[in-house]
Amino acid sequence: MLCGQAYDAHSLAAAAAMLATRFEWRSGLRAAGRWSGAKPPRRHWSTSSSTTTGPGGADAVPVSSAGSWEQEAEPKQFKYPGAQGSKFSAKFNVVQAKFRTPASTFRVLSEAGDLVGSAAAPASPEHAPSRHIALAGRETVSQMYKHMVQLRVMDEYLYSAQRQGRISFYMTSAGEEAAVIGTAAALKDTDPVFAQYREQGVLLWRGFTFQEFCMQCFGKGADKGRQMPVHYGSPELAFHTVSSPLATQLPQASGAAYALRLARKGSIKLPASTSGSNGSKKGRSAHSTAGPEDMIVTCFFGDGAASEGDFHAGLNFSATLGCPVLFVCRNNGFAISTPTKEQYRGDGVVMRGLGYGMDAVRVDGNDALAVEYTVREARKHIVEHQVPVLVELMTYRVGHHSTSDDSSQYREANEMQFYNERADPLRRLRAYMQRSGWWDDEQDTQYMQDQKRELLTAIKAAEKEPDTHPMTLFDDVYHELPPSLVEQRKELYNHLRSYPHVYKAAVHDMHV
Amino acid sequence: MTPDAMQALGVRRLCKLAAQLQTPRARQARDWSRGCATGLQQPPLLAVEPGEQGTKSMNLFQAINDALRLSLETDPSAIIFGEDVAFGGVFRCTTGLREKFGADRVFNTPLSEQGICGMAVGYASSGCTAIAEIQFADYIYPAFDQLTNEAAKFRYRSGGQYDCGGLVVRAPCGAVGHGGHYHSQSPEAYFTHTPGLKVVMVRDPISAKGLLRSAVRCKDPVVFFEPKALYRTSIADVPVRDYEIPLGVGQIVRSGDDLTLVAWGNQVNVCLAVAEMAEQELQASCEVIDLMSLLPWDRDLVMNSVRKTGRAIVSHEAPRTSGFGAEIVASIQEHCFYSLEAPVARVTGWDTPFPLVHEAYYLPNKYRMFDSIKQVLGVHDDARKFVKSVLRDHVVAQL
Numbered sequence: 001m002l003c004g005q006a007y008d009a010h011s012l013a014a015a016a017a018m019l020a021t022r023f024e025w026r027s028g029l030r031a032a033g034r035w036s037g038a039k040p041p042r043r044h045w046s047t048s049s050s051t052t053t054g055p056g057g058a059d060a061v062p063v064s065s066a067g068s069w070e071q072e073a074e075p076k077q078f079k080y081p082g083a084q085g086s087k088f089s090a091k092f093n094v095v096q097a098k099f100r101t102p103a104s105t106f107r108v109l110s111e112a113g114d115l116v117g118s119a120a121a122p123a124s125p126e127h128a129p130s131r132h133i134a135l136a137g138r139e140t141v142s143q144m145y146k147h148m149v150q151l152r153v154m155d156e157y158l159y160s161a162q163r164q165g166r167i168s169f170y171m172t173s174a175g176e177e178a179a180v181i182g183t184a185a186a187l188k189d190t191d192p193v194f195a196q197y198r199e200q201g202v203l204l205w206r207g208f209t210f211q212e213f214c215m216q217c218f219g220k221g222a223d224k225g226r227q228m229p230v231h232y233g234s235p236e237l238a239f240h241t242v243s244s245p246l247a248t249q250l251p252q253a254s255g256a257a258y259a260l261r262l263a264r265k266g267s268i269k270l271p272a273s274t275s276g277s278n279g280s281k282k283g284r285s286a287h288s289t290a291g292p293e294d295m296i297v298t299c300f301f302g303d304g305a306a307s308e309g310d311f312h313a314g315l316n317f318s319a320t321l322g323c324p325v326l327f328v329c330r331n332n333g334f335a336i337s338t339p340t341k342e343q344y345r346g347d348g349v350v351m352r353g354l355g356y357g358m359d360a361v362r363v364d365g366n367d368a369l370a371v372e373y374t375v376r377e378a379r380k381h382i383v384e385h386q387v388p389v390l391v392e393l394m395t396y397r398v399g400h401h402s403t404s405d406d407s408s409q410y411r412e413a414n415e416m417q418f419y420n421e422r423a424d425p426l427r428r429l430r431a432y433m434q435r436s437g438w439w440d441d442e443q444d445t446q447y448m449q450d451q452k453r454e455l456l457t458a459i460k461a462a463e464k465e466p467d468t469h470p471m472t473l474f475d476d477v478y479h480e481l482p483p484s485l486v487e488q489r490k491e492l493y494n495h496l497r498s499y500p501h502v503y504k505a506a507v508h509d510m511h512v
Numbered sequence: 513m514t515p516d517a518m519q520a521l522g523v524r525r526l527c528k529l530a531a532q533l534q535t536p537r538a539r540q541a542r543d544w545s546r547g548c549a550t551g552l553q554q555p556p557l558l559a560v561e562p563g564e565q566g567t568k569s570m571n572l573f574q575a576i577n578d579a580l581r582l583s584l585e586t587d588p589s590a591i592i593f594g595e596d597v598a599f600g601g602v603f604r605c606t607t608g609l610r611e612k613f614g615a616d617r618v619f620n621t622p623l624s625e626q627g628i629c630g631m632a633v634g635y636a637s638s639g640c641t642a643i644a645e646i647q648f649a650d651y652i653y654p655a656f657d658q659l660t661n662e663a664a665k666f667r668y669r670s671g672g673q674y675d676c677g678g679l680v681v682r683a684p685c686g687a688v689g690h691g692g693h694y695h696s697q698s699p700e701a702y703f704t705h706t707p708g709l710k711v712v713m714v715r716d717p718i719s720a721k722g723l724l725r726s727a728v729r730c731k732d733p734v735v736f737f738e739p740k741a742l743y744r745t746s747i748a749d750v751p752v753r754d755y756e757i758p759l760g761v762g763q764i765v766r767s768g769d770d771l772t773l774v775a776w777g778n779q780v781n782v783c784l785a786v787a788e789m790a791e792q793e794l795q796a797s798c799e800v801i802d803l804m805s806l807l808p809w810d811r812d813l814v815m816n817s818v819r820k821t822g823r824a825i826v827s828h829e830a831p832r833t834s835g836f837g838a839e840i841v842a843s844i845q846e847h848c849f850y851s852l853e854a855p856v857a858r859v860t861g862w863d864t865p866f867p868l869v870h871e872a873y874y875l876p877n878k879y880r881m882f883d884s885i886k887q888v889l890g891v892h893d894d895a896r897k898f899v900k901s902v903l904r905d906h907v908v909a910q911l
Contacts, residue, residue, distance in 0.1 A: 194634070222673055223670055223671035224671040226670075226671060231669070233671075233673055233674060240674060241669055243662060245657060245661050245662070248658060248661065251627045251629075251630025251631045251633075251634065252634030252637065252662070254627075254631050254634060255630065255634025255635035255636070255637070256635065256637060256638045258591075258631065258635055259634075259635050262617075267614065268617075268640060269588060269589065270589075270639065271589075271638075271639035309626055310630055310657075312624070313622075313626050313630060313631075314627070314630065316624065317624070317630075321619070321621070475672065476667045476670075476672040477667075478708065478808075479667075479730075479732050480731075482808035483760075483808065483812075484811070
């Protein structure tokens, strides 16, 4: 889809298509390394050239400080404050959704793992480097693949641990590994992340250990057993603690990003704890230092969460306040059992960016290379322009919503099978690596076995750890324990002493 | 007058008291039964010293503005935002702040309460200070999830790894004379049911400035209610200096012996008015307590007072059922049961939405409170006056 071609006299298709167009511009036609050297298309949504001052336009009395009417060359020009760029038209112009062409989905790898499009074409001298998409190199790709394998292994084993009754709950990332790991790989490890709940891949990428994951799932983690499994958090890795309510993280991400914006401008000074103190525990040196001038906030959510009011608030706030935040939608086709066709009528989530005046890109979320590239470019754009960007990662949730869900109740087994076979992100990236001569079957088997062994060790170790002490249940409600909680704590203590046989924990080591 | 005759007048308590007053032993027994040692020291009235800089006459919105200015001055990470705050706010609380501190730190947001509070949580979670304004407490409900599920649990759910302690949400609340049900509500009870939040409601400019400074510095998220009726009508000589009134601490704003009145916000002013009325017309001495902080609240202050007086009325503008008064009354019966001389009463708004043209019939005004005082004291006006004068004579005779 090229510019102009999509602009259709009828509808908003032109503007809607702008998103996809603009992205292809920048990657294909203009500018290597820049999001958009391109000016926005001159054409307006209506192609009618006739303008009028509208009913009563010339004689209209301007109201308050409503608009820039005074600055017009012809001061009588009338404009409504809510749409200063709009021209009056005698043509009845219905904003029709149904004629709009859906935004394209950017990918560089085919399902078989071959490079496609301009990514496949060798850089030619006359177009170089603009025709060529600078994909991640061997080291990054290998790291991405390894972490995707780790993620799948971890999911498999912790899922089984739940089935065996060893942990209470679990949620897998099956089918969405590339979406999450690809994003994490393109971010700086110090970029604050507000996750939804299926983004354990980011933590994995940043160096959260199997042991730490297992400890949280067994109720013995840093959250002191307060949250259900998979509700991870790590200030050290700039990963805000997951909360179950959906989409609440979006306006919060805007707030955290606004803090970065002000710090970059020098209006405020951020405390050191805002970003991960060390970035990655793995000490990837390129990512280890970052100040607010070079940081963005990343916020994950799903196609279901995008229906929440907080989605709207988060995007609108970040757009109007110029927050350097990357909104990443994992559109995996389901909100528990509700399919996307019952979730929205429009063209997915990507188009909504337009409504907020925000650039947006739709990407094949199972193509790790495309995801990494898109997020890397988006990140650059956000840092440079201090604006939000929306990325929609198209993917498919292969697993159940959670261990409390049985997706066979609402989808055909063969549908799942189809996506598993056709779109598996691991197989795709592995094929690409093997074709590039970076990886082979033997390595693959060996790596997977190593990971499984490590994970089993971590599970066993976590199981052996002592339970979190029940008296800690009063901690962290407030910065300091108020008198009412001191009293209630004592009440529990006395009760435990009277009924020791009822409870698991021993009271002898409790201090009140 | 014989005791029988006094009883016939419905003044059983005074009879009992008169009987007890006759011997020192009886007096001691009475003190003991009220759970406080003889000679218990009364908590001093909380007075704010003006200091060298002296005081300045301010109304409530000016005092709030002063506290906000000090917050921006002393905390370089502090920002103020909400609907229409840039031009000074619809109640003028942010007047002049944008000019002084710049558009980055004092700014309008799009019209979305959940967005305002969500953004505030995220900003505060970065270690910074977010002072958010909800234009009317009636419109805080879209932000309920952000406040009760997010802000309140931010520290707890992370095991203390993250917090949003630098968060204050200010909201004008309460009756204003013409607000109807969407510009008059007092939603404090919804928030007092949420561990992790602190909840404050102010009664006058002096307490407001000190409490807001504490709320801004507090390391927990605070929901801060300002009775809008007081913005212009409540005027006081407010100390110019930066001072704090601690959260979680109540204040005895009028000392008394016969009855304890507990309230917060503008209802404290109603209590002060009725206490005066009771003094004049019933010779009853009411102790008035302003809780100021509702979560956590100063239980000891209230209990000590009720042990002393043996009677209590709790009053709030919000509806009665599940109002915060219920919590206080329950605590009083739990901790002061053996000191009570009468059932603890509640004088509150009715269990209806806040009305418009019938506001006067809804509000727990001083006449409804006065009526309640008479019931709690168990005395008819004239009988009360009479018995009290008899008693006074009697005590004087004993001495």
